[in-house]
Amino acid sequence: MSNFIKNFLQELDNRDIDYLHWKSNTNIEKALIGEDDLDILVDPKKKYEVYQLFKELNILRAYSEKDSWQNEIFHYFGVDIEAQKMIHIHLHFLLEVGYDFDKSVNLPIIENYMASKEHYKKSVYIPSVENEYILLIIRLILKNGLTPFLMLLPTGQWSLYRRQKSKKGIIQGSAYREYLDLRERSSREKISESLDSIFSFVDRSLFYEAEQVIKENSSLIDYFTKSREMKKVLKPYSYHSAFVSFFKSLYRINLVRFGKVSKKRVKSKKIPANGGRIFAFVGGDGAGKSSNIEKLASTLGRHYFVETIHIGRPNRAGEPKQYFIGRQINNIGKLFIKLGLSNFGNALSLVGLAVERKQAFIRAQKVKSQGGIVILDRIPLEGVTEMDGPRVAISLGGKQKFLAKIEERLHRSIQGIDRLIVLKLNPQIALKRRPEDDPDKLLIRSGSIWKHDFSNRANTIVVDTENSFRYVEEQILKSVWSSINDKAKISELIGLAGTGKSTSRKSLQKIYPQAKVTLQNEKKGAYLLKNSYKYLKVYMKAKKIKYTLLRSIIKIDIFLHDLKSGEYRGDQQLILDQGSIFYTILLMIELPELEKIFLAKLAEVLYYYDEVIYLEAPVAVLCDRINSREQKHRVKNMDESLQREFLEKYIEAFDKILALCHSQGVRVHRIDSHKNGPNRVEEMVNGIMHQ
Numbered sequence: 001m002s003n004f005i006k007n008f009l010q011e012l013d014n015r016d017i018d019y020l021h022w023k024s025n026t027n028i029e030k031a032l033i034g035e036d037d038l039d040i041l042v043d044p045k046k047k048y049e050v051y052q053l054f055k056e057l058n059i060l061r062a063y064s065e066k067d068s069w070q071n072e073i074f075h076y077f078g079v080d081i082e083a084q085k086m087i088h089i090h091l092h093f094l095l096e097v098g099y100d101f102d103k104s105v106n107l108p109i110i111e112n113y114m115a116s117k118e119h120y121k122k123s124v125y126i127p128s129v130e131n132e133y134i135l136l137i138i139r140l141i142l143k144n145g146l147t148p149f150l151m152l153l154p155t156g157q158w159s160l161y162r163r164q165k166s167k168k169g170i171i172q173g174s175a176y177r178e179y180l181d182l183r184e185r186s187s188r189e190k191i192s193e194s195l196d197s198i199f200s201f202v203d204r205s206l207f208y209e210a211e212q213v214i215k216e217n218s219s220l221i222d223y224f225t226k227s228r229e230m231k232k233v234l235k236p237y238s239y240h241s242a243f244v245s246f247f248k249s250l251y252r253i254n255l256v257r258f259g260k261v262s263k264k265r266v267k268s269k270k271i272p273a274n275g276g277r278i279f280a281f282v283g284g285d286g287a288g289k290s291s292n293i294e295k296l297a298s299t300l301g302r303h304y305f306v307e308t309i310h311i312g313r314p315n316r317a318g319e320p321k322q323y324f325i326g327r328q329i330n331n332i333g334k335l336f337i338k339l340g341l342s343n344f345g346n347a348l349s350l351v352g353l354a355v356e357r358k359q360a361f362i363r364a365q366k367v368k369s370q371g372g373i374v375i376l377d378r379i380p381l382e383g384v385t386e387m388d389g390p391r392v393a394i395s396l397g398g399k400q401k402f403l404a405k406i407e408e409r410l411h412r413s414i415q416g417i418d419r420l421i422v423l424k425l426n427p428q429i430a431l432k433r434r435p436e437d438d439p440d441k442l443l444i445r446s447g448s449i450w451k452h453d454f455s456n457r458a459n460t461i462v463v464d465t466e467n468s469f470r471y472v473e474e475q476i477l478k479s480v481w482s483s484i485n486d487k488a489k490i491s492e493l494i495g496l497a498g499t500g501k502s503t504s505r506k507s508l509q510k511i512y513p514q515a516k517v518t519l520q521n522e523k524k525g526a527y528l529l530k531n532s533y534k535y536l537k538v539y540m541k542a543k544k545i546k547y548t549l550l551r552s553i554i555k556i557d558i559f560l561h562d563l564k565s566g567e568y569r570g571d572q573q574l575i576l577d578q579g580s581i582f583y584t585i586l587l588m589i590e591l592p593e594l595e596k597i598f599l600a601k602l603a604e605v606l607y608y609y610d611e612v613i614y615l616e617a618p619v620a621v622l623c624d625r626i627n628s629r630e631q632k633h634r635v636k637n638m639d640e641s642l643q644r645e646f647l648e649k650y651i652e653a654f655d656k657i658l659a660l661c662h663s664q665g666v667r668v669h670r671i672d673s674h675k676n677g678p679n680r681v682e683e684m685v686n687g688i689m690h691q
Contacts, residue, residue, distance in 0.1 A: 001123060002034045004080035004087055008057060009124050017050055018043035020114050022092065025126045026178040032124065034085040041092045043114065051665025058485050059089065061607060062270035065256055070103060071096060075270055077303060079481045081474050084295070086303050097139050099148045101249040104239045112198040130190040133182040134199050134207070138230065140171060140179065141210045145227025147246050149220065151253050160220060169217045179214060202233055269305040271371030273607065274487045275566020278368050278416070279480055280376040282387065283423030284446030285437060286430035287465045288472065292423065293375055295473055296480060305372040309364050312378035312388045314356040322363055326356030347392045347400035354410040361414045369565065380411040386448035419483045420460040421476055424450055429466055486570030490608055491689065492579040495615030496650055497633050498625035500673040504615065504685045505577045511686060515575040519555040527558050549590055552583040556601060563608045575689065580605045581612065581657055588653045599660060606664040613685055614658060617674040619647050
C-alpha cells in the first residue's frame with residue numbers, strides 16, 4: 001500500500017470521519033497503491049473535518065470539464081513523494097448515478113449503504129459485496145440506455161451494433177469484469193435482504209430482469225428497455241425528466257467534442273485549483289537535468305496537462321509557426337554571413353535565437369494561463385553567462401552594440417517562472433559521468449552553475465545531484481508540489497453596521513498595510529462583455545436586477561477566475577472587508593429567488609478561504625448603535641419594528657453563509673462586540689490574523 005494512502009486512511013479513522021470506498025472494489029488493490037482512483041464517499045456531516053484534513057496533507061483540488069454538471073463530486077490530488085505518484089481522490093458527498101454526462105439520479109441511501117461497510121484488510125472501508133453489486137447493476141443499466149447510445153458518434157453506434165451481432169458483448173472491459181467478480185462473490189440471500197431494505201425503492205422483479213440483461217449482454221433493445229423502466233422507478237430521486245436529461249447530455253458532450261476539435265488540450269485533463277505553473281530547470285552537464293525533467297513530466301502528466309519546452313534550444317521543427325519570426329531572423333543572419341558580413345550576420349542569428357526563446361516563453365505563459373503545467377528545459381539567468389544568456393556582446397567584443405542591446409532586452413524579458421530548480425554537480429564528477437564530452441567546455445559550463453550563488457534568489461531550490469537519484473527526485477517533486485499548492489492567505493471580516501467592523505478593519509490595515517481589502521473593479525467591463533450570455537441568463541431569471549447587483553455578481557466571478565488562474569501568490573495576504581461574502585449577502589437579500597445560485601458560487605470561492613471573522617451583537621444593541629452614530633444608514637431612526645425586521649433578515653442570511661463556510665472547511669470565528677469591548681474585539685481579531 002502507498003504510504004501516503006495509508007496515512008490518509010488512518011487520519012480519516014483518527015478523526016472519526018465516516019467514509020467508504022464505495023465502488024470499483026474489484027480493483028481495490030490497485031487503488032491502494034495509487035494505480036487507480038480512490039472513490040471515497042464521505043458522510044456529508046463531516047465536510048469540515050475532511051476539508052481540514054486535505055489542507056493538512058496538502059491534498060489539492062483540481063477542476064475538470066464535468067465539474068459544472070456534477071453535484072458534490074470533486075477531484076482531489078495528493079502526492080506520494082516516496083513512490084513518485086500523484087494520488088487521485090474522487091471525493092463524493094452524494095450517491096449520484098446515471099449517464100456520465102448527466103448523473104441525474106441522487107440515491108437516498110448514503111446512511112444505510114455506509115452502515116454495511118467492511119474493513120478490508122484493516123486498511124480501508126468498503127461496502128458489502130451484495131450492496132456494491134446491486135448498485136453496479138443499477139449503474140450499468142443507466143449507463144447503457146438509449147440516451148447514452150444516441151450520444152455516441154455514428155462510428156460508436158455502429159461498433160456497438162456489430163458487437164451485438166457478433167455476440168461479443170455490449171458491455172466489455174473492466175466494467176464487465178467487475179460485474180462478473182461481484183456476482184460470483186455475492187450471496188443471493190443477502191442480495192434479497194438488501195433489496196428489501198436498502199434498495200426497497202427498486203422493484204425486485206425489475207432488478208432480476210436487469211441482472212439477466214447484463215448477464216446475457218447481447219441486446220441493445222433490452223438495455224434500452226430496462227434503462228427506461230429503471231429511470232421510471234428512480235424518478236422520485238431524479239433532478240429532471242428523461243427529456244431534459246437528453247438535451248443536457250447532448251449539449252455537454254458536444255461542448256467536450258468542440259474543445260477537442262478546437263485543440264483546447266489543457267482542458268482535456270485536470271486543472272490545479274491554484275492555476276497553472278511554470279517550472280524551470282537549469283543544471284550543469286551530467287547533472288541529470290533531462291532525466292529529471294522526463295520523470296517529473298511523467299509523474300504530473302498522468303493527471304495534469306504538462307508541456308515541456310526547451311528554452312535553450314527551441315524546437316523549431318516541432319512548432320514551425322510558433323518560431324517563424326525568430327527563424328526568419330536567424331536565416332537572414334546566415335545570409336549576411338555568406339555575403340561576408342560575419343559579425344553582423346552572427347549577431348543577427350543570435351538575436352533570432354533570443355526571439356525564439358522569447359516566443360517559447362510566451363507559449364509557456366499561455367499554457368500556464370489555461371491551467372497547464374510547463375516544465376522549461378533551461379532558462380536565461382543573470383550572472384550565468386555560459387549557458388543561455390546574451391552572447392552578442394561577449395562573442396563580438398563590444399561590436400554590434402545595437403543588436404547586443406536588443407538581444408539583452410529579449411533575454412531580460414523572460415521573467416515570471418514559479419520555481420527555479422537548480423541541479424548542481426561538482427564539475428570533477430561531471431567529467432566522470434560524461435567522459436565523451438570536451439573536458440574544457442564541460443568544466444566551464446558545469447562550473448558556471450556549480451559556482452553561482454542562488455541563495456538570494458526567491459522561489460529557487462538547489463539540489464546537489466551527487467546524492468542518490470531517489471533523493472534528487474524526491475526533493476524535486478516535494479518542491480514542485482509545494483509550489484502547486486501555494487496560494488494567498490485569504491480572510492474576510494464580516495458583520496452588520498454597529499458591530500465594530502470598520503474599527504477592526506482600520507486596525508488590521510495598520511498592521512497589514514499591503515493586504516488587499518476589496519475586490520477589484522478594473523476588469524468588470526471586459527468580463528461582462530466576454531460573458532454577456534451568462535449574465536443575460538441571470539438577468540432573465542431575476543427580471544428586476546439592477547446594474548449595481550450585476551456588478552456585485554461580476555466582482556465575485558472575476559475574483560474566482562483570478563483565484564483559479566493563480567493571480568494571487570502565496571506570499572500575498574487578502575484581508576477582505578467587502579469581499580465575496582459581503583456581496584453574496586447583498587445578492588441574497590435583494591434577489592432571494594436566486595439564492596441557491598449565489599450560494600453555489602460562493603461555495604467555489606470559499607475553497608480558497610482560510611478564515612472568516614464574524615462580528616455580531618444583539619439586535620437591540622445594533623439599533624441603538626446605528627441610531628447614535630453620525631454615519632448615515634438606511635434604517636437609522638426608522639421605526640423600531642422595521643429596524644429589527646431589516647437587521648434580523650441580514651442576520652439570518654449571515655447564519656446561512658457561516659454554515660456554508662464551515663461546510664467548506666473554512667475556520668469561522670464569531671466575536672460578540674457587545675460582550676467584548678472595542679479594545680478586546682480589536683485584540684481578538686488581531687490575534688486570529690496573527691495565528
